[in-house]
Amino acid sequence: MKSLPYFCRGEVVRGFGRGSKELGIPTANFPDSVVEHLPGDISTGIYYGWACVGSGEVHKMVMSIGWNPYYKNTKKSMETHVIHTFKEDFYGQILSVVMVGYIRPERSYDSLDALISAINHDIEEAKRNLELPEHLKLKEDNFFRADGSNSTTTSNQILNGH
Numbered sequence: 001m002k003s004l005p006y007f008c009r010g011e012v013v014r015g016f017g018r019g020s021k022e023l024g025i026p027t028a029n030f031p032d033s034v035v036e037h038l039p040g041d042i043s044t045g046i047y048y049g050w051a052c053v054g055s056g057e058v059h060k061m062v063m064s065i066g067w068n069p070y071y072k073n074t075k076k077s078m079e080t081h082v083i084h085t086f087k088e089d090f091y092g093q094i095l096s097v098v099m100v101g102y103i104r105p106e107r108s109y110d111s112l113d114a115l116i117s118a119i120n121h122d123i124e125e126a127k128r129n130l131e132l133p134e135h136l137k138l139k140e141d142n143f144f145r146a147d148g149s150n151s152t153t154t155s156n157q158i159l160n161g162h
């Protein structure tokens, strides 16, 4: 996918209440405005990369891009699981991410256990791949340091780092 790495940020909004948190894998949802700007070659499936909440630390992440049931599966959704334990929820805060690589397509699972185990595999693969020097470099990208005061972007704008 030629659009990778892909940088974007947006406010964390409420998701579909699918109970991801109860599974131990909360996923922070981006608003439609961010999803609509995804380049055409970014297909649905599971991605890995780096993420940062507000001006906090940069953590590893896995992201699922899927079809949004609210729009009868005609629009995509982007859900990021940050590989870090947060003390509190961060709805309303700005989530900045860089999608670095693709893991696998979406698929459905026979059981909840199978789904959870697949996601845990994705998390392990993400952790491993992100240790590659070319990926570690992106963690230090200025994109994650911009505090807005010296740039013309605002938190409401969608950024594509290319």
Ligand code: ADP
Binding pocket: 012, 013, 014, 015, 016, 017, 018, 019, 020, 021, 022, 025, 026, 027, 028, 029, 080, 081, 082, 083, 084, 085, 086, 088, 089, 090, 091
């Ligand atoms: P929703 O359906 O509203 O997306 P989830 O059960 O998926 O609900 O929980 C997502 C919310 O959990 C995020 O919006 C965020 O505020 C919070 N959260 C806490 N820890 C994490 C994490 N490690 N990764 C992503 N979201 C997290």
Ligand code: MG
Binding pocket: 015, 016, 020, 026, 027, 028, 029, 079
């Ligand atoms: Mg969610």
